[in-house]
Amino acid sequence: MKRWFRWLWMLSKRLYKRAAFLAILLLIPLAVLALDAAAQANSGFIHVVLSQTDPADPISSALVERFMSERSLILFSYVDDPRAATDMVITGEADAAWVFPNNMEEKMDRFVTSHYTRGGVVTVVEREQTVFSRIAREKLNFALQHYSAPACYLNFTRDHVEQLDALTDEQLMTYFNDVEFNQELFLFRTPDGNTSVEVDNNYLMAPVRGLLGVLMVLCGLAAALFYLRDEEKGTFALVPLRRRGWVAYACLFIAVLNVSVVTWLALVCGGITTSAWLEIPILLLYAVCCAAFCLLLLRLCGSIRVLASVLPILLTVMIVACPIFFDLHLDLWIKLLFPPTYFVSAPFDGWYLLYMVAYAAVCVGLAFGIRRLTEWWRMQRTRKRKEKG
Amino acid sequence: MKSYFSLQWKRVMKVLPFVSVVTVVLFAGIAVVLSGLIIADQSDDKNMKLRIGVTGDTDNSILKMAIAAFQNFDESRFTITFVEMEEKQAEKELSEGGVTAYLILPDDFVEKAMRGEMEPLYYVTSAGATNIVTMFKNEITTLVTDVVVSSQKGSFGLQEALEDNDIADTEGWVDELAVEYVSAIMQRAKVLAVNELQITSGVRIANLYLCSLTVLFLMLLGLPFVAVYARRDRSLNVLLVSRGMSVGKQLYDEWLPHFLSLLGLAAVVFVPVICLSATSNTMLADLLSTQEWLRYMILFVPVLAMVSAFNLFIFEVGGNVVSATLLHFFAALCMCYVSGCFYPVFTFPRAVQAMERFLPTGLARETLMLSFKVDAAFYPVIGVVAYGVLFFAAACAVRTYKVRRWEGVCG
Numbered sequence: 001m002k003r004w005f006r007w008l009w010m011l012s013k014r015l016y017k018r019a020a021f022l023a024i025l026l027l028i029p030l031a032v033l034a035l036d037a038a039a040q041a042n043s044g045f046i047h048v049v050l051s052q053t054d055p056a057d058p059i060s061s062a063l064v065e066r067f068m069s070e071r072s073l074i075l076f077s078y079v080d081d082p083r084a085a086t087d088m089v090i091t092g093e094a095d096a097a098w099v100f101p102n103n104m105e106e107k108m109d110r111f112v113t114s115h116y117t118r119g120g121v122v123t124v125v126e127r128e129q130t131v132f133s134r135i136a137r138e139k140l141n142f143a144l145q146h147y148s149a150p151a152c153y154l155n156f157t158r159d160h161v162e163q164l165d166a167l168t169d170e171q172l173m174t175y176f177n178d179v180e181f182n183q184e185l186f187l188f189r190t191p192d193g194n195t196s197v198e199v200d201n202n203y204l205m206a207p208v209r210g211l212l213g214v215l216m217v218l219c220g221l222a223a224a225l226f227y228l229r230d231e232e233k234g235t236f237a238l239v240p241l242r243r244r245g246w247v248a249y250a251c252l253f254i255a256v257l258n259v260s261v262v263t264w265l266a267l268v269c270g271g272i273t274t275s276a277w278l279e280i281p282i283l284l285l286y287a288v289c290c291a292a293f294c295l296l297l298l299r300l301c302g303s304i305r306v307l308a309s310v311l312p313i314l315l316t317v318m319i320v321a322c323p324i325f326f327d328l329h330l331d332l333w334i335k336l337l338f339p340p341t342y343f344v345s346a347p348f349d350g351w352y353l354l355y356m357v358a359y360a361a362v363c364v365g366l367a368f369g370i371r372r373l374t375e376w377w378r379m380q381r382t383r384k385r386k387e388k389g
Numbered sequence: 390m391k392s393y394f395s396l397q398w399k400r401v402m403k404v405l406p407f408v409s410v411v412t413v414v415l416f417a418g419i420a421v422v423l424s425g426l427i428i429a430d431q432s433d434d435k436n437m438k439l440r441i442g443v444t445g446d447t448d449n450s451i452l453k454m455a456i457a458a459f460q461n462f463d464e465s466r467f468t469i470t471f472v473e474m475e476e477k478q479a480e481k482e483l484s485e486g487g488v489t490a491y492l493i494l495p496d497d498f499v500e501k502a503m504r505g506e507m508e509p510l511y512y513v514t515s516a517g518a519t520n521i522v523t524m525f526k527n528e529i530t531t532l533v534t535d536v537v538v539s540s541q542k543g544s545f546g547l548q549e550a551l552e553d554n555d556i557a558d559t560e561g562w563v564d565e566l567a568v569e570y571v572s573a574i575m576q577r578a579k580v581l582a583v584n585e586l587q588i589t590s591g592v593r594i595a596n597l598y599l600c601s602l603t604v605l606f607l608m609l610l611g612l613p614f615v616a617v618y619a620r621r622d623r624s625l626n627v628l629l630v631s632r633g634m635s636v637g638k639q640l641y642d643e644w645l646p647h648f649l650s651l652l653g654l655a656a657v658v659f660v661p662v663i664c665l666s667a668t669s670n671t672m673l674a675d676l677l678s679t680q681e682w683l684r685y686m687i688l689f690v691p692v693l694a695m696v697s698a699f700n701l702f703i704f705e706v707g708g709n710v711v712s713a714t715l716l717h718f719f720a721a722l723c724m725c726y727v728s729g730c731f732y733p734v735f736t737f738p739r740a741v742q743a744m745e746r747f748l749p750t751g752l753a754r755e756t757l758m759l760s761f762k763v764d765a766a767f768y769p770v771i772g773v774v775a776y777g778v779l780f781f782a783a784a785c786a787v788r789t790y791k792v793r794r795w796e797g798v799c800g
Contacts, residue, residue: 018711018712019712020707020708020711020712020713020715020716021712021715023716024715024716024719027719031723038737038738038740038741039738041738041739041740041741042738042739043736043737043738043739043741044736045735045736047735070528072528073528089586090586108580111579111580112573116572116573116576116579116580117579119579119580119581119582120579120580120581120582121580121581121582122580122581122582123581123582123584124581124582124583124584125584125586126583126584126585126586127585127586127587128585128586128587129585130594135529137578137581137583138529138532139528139529139532140581141577141578141580141581142529142532142533142535142536142577143532143535144577144580145535145536145539145573145574145577146535146536146539148573148580149536149539149540149542149543149570149573150539150543152543152566152569152570152573153542153543153546153547153566156543156547156562156565156566156569157547157550160560160562160565161547161551161556161562163551163554163556164550164551164554164556167550167554172546172550175546175547175549175550175553176542176543176546177542177546178546178549179541179542179545179546179549185509185510185530185533185534185537185538186509186510186511186512186530186533186534187509187510187511187512188511188512188513188514188530189511189512189513190513190514203732203736204732204736204737207731211722211726215719218714218715218718218719219715221714222711222712222714222715223711225710225711225714226711229709229710229711304616304710305404305407305616306407308612308613308615308616308710308714309404309407309408309411309613309616310411311612311613311714311718312411312415312609312610312612312613312718313411313414313415313418315609315718316415316418316419316609317418320418320419320421320422325731325732331485332484332485
């Protein structure tokens with residue numbers, strides 16, 4: 001046991017001597033915290049400016065307050081003057097302006113009683129129609145439905161149910177208001193039935209988990225480059241050949257494990273986690289998985305130059321293939337080739353923890369197989385040279 | 390000291406074939422992303438439609454009629470397609486990207502709803518999904534819940550009113566009111582008076598993606614050269630300084646071959662793109678005209694001058710292959726993320742957008758956008774050149790410090 005800890009200490013110490021490695025360990029949580037701070041500021045996929053013709057109108061005021069206070073992917077702002085709102089759209093300061101009229105209740109009633117022919121209650125001015133502007137308009141439409149529903153009920157009752165003519169509007173509305181539904185209509189879950197997967201974070205923070213996964217792979221690959229250089233220098237000359245493979249794996253695992261500690265801190269401080277304690281086994285297994293993947297690449301590339309050249313391609317491919325920023329709907333087997341896929345999916349689907357173990361086993365097996373093959377080929381070449389010479 | 394320049398040139402030439410292969414593969418990867426983003430963004434109705442599966446108890450005729458009505462008459466038919474399917478098939482299609490999400494209707498959902506027993510629907514999305522619809526799901530489902538609850542309040546309010554006043558619902562008023570609510574929902578868009586000004590920002594979003602991803606490509610282009618430029622042994626540099634060759638001259642002799650090789654690599658991948666756009670009617674021709682593509686390539690010169698200076702600076706700071714690789718990738722990734730290479734820059738907070746305009750990657754993107762922006766100011770080019778000079782000066786300062794330290798250690 002003492003020997004294990006001695007190895008753990010020595011392999012970690014050689015990393016902490018590298019200023020760049022220390023810098024990365026410090027920068028990762030700082031960068032995530034900076035991004036989290038930026039994500040708290042107002043931002044959105046589309047900027048909508050709200051304005052009221054009559055600021056005292058209760059319905060439009062309630063709508064403005066609702067939109068301004070909700071957390072949304074739409075950035076809402078407010079101006080007093082409806083003309084200023086339109087000007088903001090023309091000049092490009094805003095993408096759309098929603099101008100609420102005076103007497104909204106009366107106008108909504110008229111919209112309903114005219115069987116939706118006298119529309120145009122709320123004025124919407126847009127720069128151009130995009131998918132975001134359509135989604136924003138749907139948000140407004142559904143919000144207005146909430147106010148037209150009582151009018152629809154009253155109008156229908158008056159038009160069709162003569163037997164209730166004796167009741168006043170207030171008495172009819174009492175029946176409407178007394179109906180209560182105290183439950184959510186929609187419950188969110190993932191395909192495996194996991195319902196507690198909502199991570200409340202901004203869209204800016206959504207890819208951070210995936211990027212941290214990619215950074216861990218990068219650090220593993222950097223450790224692989226360190227190992228190759230140390231091997232060239234003869235640092236591990238005293239280690240028996242049959243144990244070199246495990247020493248290589250240990251070097252990579254220790255590096256990734258160190259980074260996983262700061263990754264855990266970054267996830268917890270940035271609020272990008274379902275459970276801080278659940279992240280510990282995920283990160284441990286991911287470190288095993290990452291180190292195995294980097295070991296396989298180390299054996300495949302074989303030299304510092306090749307590995308350093310392959311690095312940008314690999315990192316770009318991982319950012320593209322894994323569901324970090326974009327989902328290009330690639331086949332699942334392509335996504336499963338790269339470790340960040342497991343890291344991104346593990347908190348939502350427990351099976352990915354087992355997949356990580358299997359993935360690590362396959363990578364380590366392949367790495368050792370490639371090493372055996374390489375050694376056998378070298379021995380054959382040496383033997384043939386000796387026979388010729 | 391012509392020989393030092395020749396030496397650097399030969400070092401670069403030695404790795405260039407391998408780096409060319411890496412460049413082509415990197416370019417292909419980024420081109421795939423760009424085409425995917427452009428296709429997703431096109432305003433063609435077919436491409437914009439989101440498919441949402443409907444599973445569970447869908448046998449009810451009212452539900453089928455409601456789905457059909459939404460598909461044929463509702464405003465949402467331009468953006469969402471509801472597709473009935475089995476749950477297993479929905480799960481499969483969700484993992485393959487065939488559907489964005491799927492709904493699970495509990496047994497006898499409609500019948501229970503008509504009796505006032507609203508059972509929740511499950512809205513199933515894939516784990517960690519990052520597309521726009523998933524991000525908007527919380528907002529849209531809250532609003533839909535609101536509308537359904539309001540409609541139910543109306544229907545059950547009427548039912549209560551009839552029961553309280555001992556009136557039998559012989560005419561089916563409650564059901565008729567429910568249908569009226571469906572009609573109201575489908576005509577909801579008429580409540581708005583929409584005035585579309587048809588003013589674009591002057592930049593199509595496809596062109597924005599093109600410039601952003603080009604910046605990402607150019608920033609990563611220099612990474613394969615790390616083994617050539619990142620080194621710990623400063624003895625040659627000390628010797629050259631002692632022979633009268635300043636640190637600045639040394640770095641210039643290293644920078645020029647690096648800059649020219651990056652330019653050559655960019656030309657290798659982009660010249661075929663220009664030829665394709667000129668000769669065939671493809672997405673490339675839609676992005677930029679041939680003249681704009683040529684201007685685009687000309688603007689690579691100041692951008693790559695800055696990128697090559699940035700690479701040298703980072704490789705100097707790193708000091709060895711591994712540290713330089715880590716620092717380069719981390720710095721490039723952070724700057725590219727903030728500069729809108731992954732998310733469009735207008736989605737960031739105002740403060741970040743203001744900061745981004747002064748980052749090297751932000752200025753690089755603005756410089757490339759000059760190829761198709763009419764009457765735009767030329768300040769991004771000046772900014773990019775200034776950053777190039779700044780990175781070069783910083784690299785000189787770091788090299789000078791390291792040379793002096795090496796002299797102190799060895800002297």
